Amino acid sequence: MENFNTYKKYVVYLMVLLGGLLLGYLFFGQAKPAANDHVQHNEQNNYTCSMHPSVVNEGKGMCPICGMELVPMGNMDQITNEYRFTMSERAISLANVQTHKIISNTMGGEVVLAGEIALNENTNATQTTLFDGRIDKLHIKYVGEYVKKGQEIGTIYSPELYLAQDKLLTSSSYKDTHEKLYAAARNTLGLWKLTDKQIDDLLKSGKPIVNFPLVADVSGTVVEILGSEGSYYKQGDPLFKVSNLYSVWAVFQAYEDQLPLLKMGQEILISSEAFPSEPVVAKISFIEPVLDKGKRIVAVRANVANGKGQWKPGMFIKGKVKIEHTDKQMVMVPKSAVLWAGEHSVVYTKPKSSKPIFEMREVKLGEAIGDSYVVFKGLEIGEEVVTNGAFTIDAAAQLQGKKSMLYAKETSMEQMPVTSDKGAIFPNEVNDQIKIALGTYFELKNNLVSSKSLDAHNSAKKLDELLLQIEVSEGNAEFQSNMKLAKKMVKEILSEESLDQKRLGFKKLSSAFTYLADHVQGFGEPIYVQHCPMADNNTGADWLSLEKAIRNPYFGDKMLTCGSVTKVLD
Structure with a gap:
């Protein structure tokens, strides 16, 4: 009975509450506010x-x-344009968004350059033939052999030299009566750089030498062999090149925007992966006066002493140049503030410190100095930029339909694949074709790793045939864009003869295949997206691999393990 009374009491309370709500609606719910209200x-x-x-x-x-x-x-x-939007204070707090106000900066820090060891051309020399003839023997067989001046390097058969020897022997029989004729015959051999000892030995033997010994007139380490046995050569034709490796050049590539930071006589700290604990200090001795119009780079050179022979021509190196503080004012932004969209870079600014409003800004960056980038265009001193949480802010911009890093202007739509969130599913037939094409892509990559130019060409030809079978009109715009890019880059790889040019084409091919690999269904094993920051003249490049271990297709055995895994596609 007590429970029933309690239940009845709650029912009465509920009825009173509902009645109050109904009366409130009847008295106030129908009232219409004034227009201004x-x-x-x-x-x-x-x-x-x-x-x-x-x-x-x-x-x-x-x-x-x-x-x-x-x-x-x-x-x-x-919010007055498509680049500006707002976020709630709670969202900003959850993303741990931090900002930094750009203040007046004086230049300071260091510039990092990539390069390689090259021959010192001032010490290069070429061994040539001294007279027309056929090389019967050439004792110089391999690059790296040391040749000393005066050393016998082979033998040559020369009809012209044979006649000159015979003329000298004939004139020697009447040299007492025809002294001038004898002297002329002897001087002829001297002009061909035969030594007095060789001429005296010839006169003693009394017989012309058929296979005449060749003597080196240069000293150094052989860096290139041009001659071969059994071939005919004219006077002055090169047989091999030598260089004195006690001194080599460190040649670096400097970009256009780095030139104001470099000057002759600056000290540069040079190191390599082979000898990371043994850097050397040299001075910049030459800055190329002409800019490469295509790559927008110049060569910066320093002389390096190589008494121990540790610096090998072709070795990849890194150089660091300290930049002293000056009165020159620079706009600099922390590296953590920059988002990369292909070849373009963007930052997010906060126009008003007191308002939770953000704006995307595309910027043109210069050299990285310390933990910051020099900004040539897009930001001014006094502006506030996001230094932490930029990716979250970019995601918020995308959700609100505002411009984001995905919409940064591209130089060429044919060269840049369209990016999209994972989830696009290809038709079954196309999906199977892409899986087969991926297998051939990995075959091409492995041939580039092994530096097998002919095998890489054959793999690219096979991949070209597979891609031609895939209908581009199938699928969404992202798929069509990346498939067109893949087909174009395979054609470019096939048209290039040099392995280096094939590798440049492989960079853009990998951009397209990253999209395809990220969206293909049922491949069956993880695919690793890997990145090398030094590829393509230090601009960096990605590639795909079925192995987690790094095997760099852009340098091969020169820098086989340069790179890291940036993403795993399941």
């Missing part, structure tokens, strides 16, 4: 979600989609 209400009391602007609520609350705190729509009047 309606405008005031929308401006001051409507709230929206910074991540989902379609959500509009009369009053504060939480977004029913993402659970974020709603912000007054009055704040939206600050």
Whole structure:
């Protein structure tokens, strides 16, 4: 009975509450506000979600989609273009967004350059033939052999030399009566750089030498062999090249925007992966006066002493140049603030410190100095940039339909694949064709790793035939864009003869195949996206691999393990 009375009491309370709500609606719910009041209400009391602007609520609350705190729509009047948007304070706090105000900076830090060891051309020399003839023997067989001046390097058969010897022997029989004829015959052999000892030995033997010994007139380490046995050569034709490796050149590639930071006589710290603990200090001795129009680079050179022979021509090296502080004012931004969109870079600024408003800004960057980049265009001193949480802010921009890093201007749509979130599913037939093409892509990559130019060409030809079978009109715009890029780059690889040029084409081919690999279904094993920062003249390049271990296709055995895994595609 007691439970029944309690239940009855709660029913009465509920009926009273419902009755009150009904009376409130009848008395106040039908009242229409004045026009001015309606405008005031929308401006001051409507709230929206910074991540989902379609959500509009009369009053504060939480977004029913993402659970974020709603912000007054009055704040939206600050958003005047497609690059600017707002976020709630709660979203900013969750993303741990941090900003940094750009202040006046004086230049200082260091510039890092990539390069390689090259022969010192001032010490190079070429051994040539001294007279026409056929090389019967050539004792110099391999690169790296040391040749000393005066050393016998082979034998030559020369009809012209044979006649000159015979003439000298004939004139020697009447040299007492025809002294001038004898002297002329002897001088002829001297002009061909025969030594007095060779001429005296010839006169003693009394017989012309058929296979005449060749003597080196240069000294150094052989760096290239040009002659071969059994071939005919004219006077002055090169047989091999030598160089004195006690001194070599360190040749670096400097970009156009780095030139103001470099000058003759600056000290540069040179190191290599082979000898990381043995860097050497040299001075910049030459800066190339002409800019490469295609790559926008110049050569910067330093002389390096190589008494121990540790610096090998062709070895990849790194150089660091310290930049002293000057009175020159530079706009610099922390590296953590920069987002990369292909070859372009963007940052997010905060136009008003007191408002949760952000704006995407494309910037042109210069050299990296320490933990910052020099900014040539896009930012001014005094502006506030996001240094932490930029990726989250970019995601918020995409959700709100604003411009983001994915919409950064591209130099050429044919060269840059369209990016998209994973989830595109190809038709079954196309999906199977892409899986087969991926297998041939890995075959091409392995041949580039092994530096097998002919095998790489054959793999590219096979891949070209496979890609031609895939219908480009199938699938979405992202697929069509990347497939067209893949087909174009395979053609370019096939048209190039040098292995280096094939590797440049492979860089763009890998961009397209990264998209295809990320969206293909049922491949059966993980695919590793790997990156080398030194590829393509230090601009960096990606590639795909079925192995986690790094095997660099852009350098082969020169820098086989240069790179790291940046992503795993399941």
